[in-house]
Amino acid sequence: MDEKALEFYDVIICGAGPAGLKAAFELVSDSESPSKRILLLDRRFPWKEPVSCAEAVAKEAFAELWPVRDKWVRQVISGVYFVSPSGDKVEFYQKDCGLILNRALFHREMAEECEKSGVVCRFDADVKRLYRDSEAFWNAEVAIGGETQVFRSKAFIDATGPGAKLTKDIPELAGLESGDTDLEPAVFTLAEGIEYSPEHIELYFGKKHFPGGYGWVFPRENGVANVGVVVGRDYIKTHAPRKMLENFLKEFFPKAAFGKFYGGMIACGQSLKPIAMQGIFKAGDSASCVNPMSRSGIVEALKSGRVAAKAVSAWLAAEPGQERRRIEKSAFDHWMRVQGKSHRQIAQAKKAFYEIQDAQFDKAAKKLCKVPREKQSLFRIFFTVLVSMPRLIWKMRSLIW
Ligand SMILES: Cc1cc2nc3c(=O)[nH]c(=O)nc-3n(C[C@H](O)[C@H](O)[C@H](O)COP(=O)(O)OP(=O)(O)OC[C@H]3O[C@@H](n4cnc5c(N)ncnc54)[C@H](O)[C@@H]3O)c2cc1C
Structure with missing residues (x-):
């Protein structure tokens, strides 16, 4: 590849997870303002295993953002088992409501589509630093192919996942979203010898093993x-996630054979900080856009990548100055309309949800177990859990209206 051709771009995107890949693809396929020079950088190939994720998505929402292909769908999901602290399972059934992806293959397809459409992709590129030596450009200092190189762009999309270290501590970006809102640890392993239904995901609740969170078994x-x-987040110091997973496996699946543990952080709260500033746009986990309760972030990252791409397209077409500042501000408003407002409501209800006592979950599960599956609904499950705790219904009203 000609190194000279890499030097200057309209847009550099750092991070080739779902947010960065989607942003790149949207930008390059934007028929209203074509022929942008786009560079997509990641320090690792996005299809490198393991992808630190349980890989579950809501099918309909996902399909609106990328066409679903059998070759990277591991399982089609038609329901959820909610498992109470004492082990009672409540089924919620909805045909073909979810998917378990093979994210590595999905990322590969997205990256190939980006490259085919003209995005320059470098997946051996560790972006070390962002800085400016002129108002007009951002410089990305990148360790690439054994050397350090600087790439310049007018606009820069930070899709580097939770924590977003890249855009921290830059004086011009003070106050920008930092991708660490309500940061929670998650850890998983791949296990065999567990009895599970290939068309259900299982979600486990209870303060002993999953304080402030939940356990999962995804086929x-x-x-x-x-x-x-x-x-x-409040339990990280007292309940080491790896230990919690060990205990979960020991108690619920004593015969399971499992391998290494993998993990990562999830930024699962919606802040009110701006997600664009001075030509820097945030997308995905780096913009704290994960669903605060379900902790799902794949569909959200795709949506957020699209929001960032739309804003960047408009920003490039605008004159420097006021108009660009307005577009940066409107990126946040756009995200709030797309998803952020509902995430904020969910985040408010989350604290109250975790006040529910294990005995309450158990009592509700015993009752709900007897409801035939065709009569079961999420609404019924929600209210049966909360019915003897009106105080919590009030606190969680933001989930309902
Ligand atoms: C254990 C676990 C399980 C999860 N399960 C689910 C689930 O079942 N369903 C769901 O919807 N969500 C799940 N999530 C959340 C989901 O994985 C994330 O929300 C999603 O990956 C966010 O996408 P992203 O593109 O913003 O960031 P990421 O997928 O994290 O991608 C960021 C990319 O940036 C690159 N990068 C970072 N810094 C640099 C740098 N300086 N230079 C170059 N490259 C850089 C990284 O290599 C990475 O490829 C889970 C998360 C965890 C941790």
Whole structure:
């Protein structure tokens, strides 16, 4: 590849997860303002295994953002088992409501589509630093192919995932969203020897193993399940996530054979900080756009990548100055309309949800177990859990209206 051709771009995107890949693809396929020079950088190939994720998505929402292909769908999901602290399972059934992806293959397809459409992709590029030596450009200092190189762009999309270190501590970006809102640890392993339904995901609740979070069993292929836990931020010090996963496996699946543990942080709260400033746009986890309760972030990252791409397209077409500042501000408003407002409501209800006592979950589960599956609804489950705690219904009203 000609190194000279890499030097200057209209847009540099750092991070080739779903947010960065989607932003790149949207930008390059924007028929209203074509022929942008776009560089997509990541320090690792986005299809490198393992992808630190349980890989579940809501099918309909996902399909609106990228066409679903059998070759990277591990399982089609038609329901959820909610498992109470004492082990009672409540089924919620909805045909074909979800998917378990093979994210590595999905990322590969997205990256190939980006490259085919003209995005320059470098997946051996560790972006070390962002800085400016002129109002008109951002410089990205990148360790690439054994040397350090600087790439310049007018606009820069930070899609580097939770924590977003790249855009921290830059004086011009003070106050920008930092991708660490309500940061929670999640850890998982791939296990065999577990009895599971290939068309259900299982979600486990209870303060003993999953304080402030939940446990999961998500089906993969060939008798393998992705088993993990996410722990609430307030419990990180007292409930080490790896230990929690060990205990979960020991108590619920004593015969399971499992391998290494993998993990990561999830930024699962919606802040009110701006997501664009001075030509820097944030997307995905780096913009704290994960659903605060379900901790799902794949569909959200795709949506957020699209929001960032739209804003960047308009920003490039605008004159420098006031108009660009307005577009940066409107990126946040756009995100709030697309998803952020509902995430904020969910975040408010989350604290109250975790006040529910294990005994209350158990009591509700015993009752709900008897409801035939065709009569079961999420609404019924929600209210049966909360019915003897009107105080919480009030606190969680933001989920309802
Ligand atoms: C254990 C776990 C389980 C999860 N399960 C689910 C689930 O079942 N369903 C769901 O919807 N969500 C799940 N999530 C959340 C989901 O994985 C994230 O929300 C999603 O990956 C966010 O996408 P993203 O593109 O913003 O960031 P990421 O997918 O994190 O991508 C960021 C990319 O940036 C690159 N990068 C970072 N810094 C640099 C740098 N300086 N230079 C170059 N490259 C850089 C990284 O290599 C990475 O490829 C889970 C998360 C965890 C941790």
